[in-house]
Amino acid sequence: MITGKYPNLRLRRNRKDSWTRRLVQENTLSPNDFILPIFLIDGSNKKESISTMPGVFRYTINRVSQIVDKAIKKGIPMVALFPKTKNTLKNDLGTESLNENNLVCRAILEIKKRYKNQIGIMCDVALDPYTSHGHDGLIKSNQIINDETIEVLINQSLLQAAMGCDVLAPSDMMDGRIGQIRKALDNSNFKNTQILSYAAKYASSFYGPFRDAVGSKSSLKGDKKTYQMDFRNSNEAMREVALDIKEGADMVMVKPGMPYLDIIKSVKETFKIPVLAYQVSGEYSLLETAINKKLIQKNAVYESLVSFKRAGANAIVSYYADRIDKILE
Numbered sequence: 370m371i372t373g374k375y376p377n378l379r380l381r382r383n384r385k386d387s388w389t390r391r392l393v394q395e396n397t398l399s400p401n402d403f404i405l406p407i408f409l410i411d412g413s414n415k416k417e418s419i420s421t422m423p424g425v426f427r428y429t430i431n432r433v434s435q436i437v438d439k440a441i442k443k444g445i446p447m448v449a450l451f452p453k454t455k456n457t458l459k460n461d462l463g464t465e466s467l468n469e470n471n472l473v474c475r476a477i478l479e480i481k482k483r484y485k486n487q488i489g490i491m492c493d494v495a496l497d498p499y500t501s502h503g504h505d506g507l508i509k510s511n512q513i514i515n516d517e518t519i520e521v522l523i524n525q526s527l528l529q530a531a532m533g534c535d536v537l538a539p540s541d542m543m544d545g546r547i548g549q550i551r552k553a554l555d556n557s558n559f560k561n562t563q564i565l566s567y568a569a570k571y572a573s574s575f576y577g578p579f580r581d582a583v584g585s586k587s588s589l590k591g592d593k594k595t596y597q598m599d600f601r602n603s604n605e606a607m608r609e610v611a612l613d614i615k616e617g618a619d620m621v622m623v624k625p626g627m628p629y630l631d632i633i634k635s636v637k638e639t640f641k642i643p644v645l646a647y648q649v650s651g652e653y654s655l656l657e658t659a660i661n662k663k664l665i666q667k668n669a670v671y672e673s674l675v676s677f678k679r680a681g682a683n684a685i686v687s688y689y690a691d692r693i694d695k696i697l698e
């Protein structure tokens with residue numbers, strides 16, 4: 370690889386001015402690289418701050434256009450919807466996930482009515498925003514039961530697709546759900562609904578602020594280690610991704626982001642399919658808090674986002690997406 374040596378080779382020559390640095394730049398960022406998560410709450414006319422995620426808010430349905438407008442103006446291709454379900458609507462079975470008047474369904478209808486196909490909508494497929502125990506699946510004798518959970522996830526998928534969701538994103542990590550959801554969608558004439566599988570999703574401590582934002586933190590009993598992956602493993606991530614591709618995933622996600630750049634790179638190099646990275650809530654909170662305390666520069670956000678592109682990600686789910694113009698300035 371190295372074709373010369375010092376002193377006739379000096380790598381600093383290509384860095385000497387801004388124009389030459391721009392010329393040899395290997396990775397860039399644009400608004401097209403981003404997905405903006407949006408948190409939803411019940412009620413009317415509210416934009417509520419989230420103490421663990423400074424700069425991020427929860428919106429009522431009638432205020433959601435405020436943030437979607439912003440995303441469209443900034444050229445963001447897709448938003449991801451996450452509901453904070455009222456505790457009174459949660460139960461063991463997460464039945465609110467199948468209510469066609471739930472927050473996510475109402476938000477999909479509202480956004481599609483106003484904006485048609487100007488922006489894509491992605492929705493999680495998982496039960497944790499709806500269950501009283503905070504788990505992504507159903508529980509029987511203290512176990513998260515796989516196949517019975519898939520039955521509910523299929524119905525949740527069909528409902529969200531019927532409302533107009535463009536991209537279904539199973540984030541539950543049950544075995545075999547991608548194939549079953551794909552089959553059900555095809556049988557119900559939703560052949561064009563895309564599936565973005567959270568294929569390599571780790572049982573991570575970086576999800577804390579998100580669970581706070583959707584209100585599942587205090588209710589979560591135990592941890593998610595019997596379905597989300599052990600962060601000590603990387604071969605296992607390749608197996609998860611391989612299976613989900615076989616089952617029909619159009620795109621795959623690696624989550625969290627920054628501590629898992631090695632996984633993003635291996636997935637991209639091995640499978641050559643669209644890979645998304647999720648810069649999760651804990652990563653956001655760390656960066657944002659340090660910036661607010663002036664411990665690091667704002668540019669650290671740009672640096673962190675470029676790292677995903679360098680690793681091979683096609684796009685990034687980030688709570689910074691609504692401020693991407695300022696970050697790219």
Ligand code: PBG
Pocket residue numbers: 493495497505540541575576577578579580593648649650651
């Ligand atoms: C739900 C879900 C989680 C996140 C996205 N979808 C949390 C979890 O699995 O506990 C985390 C996102 C973030 O931390 O920003 N299955």
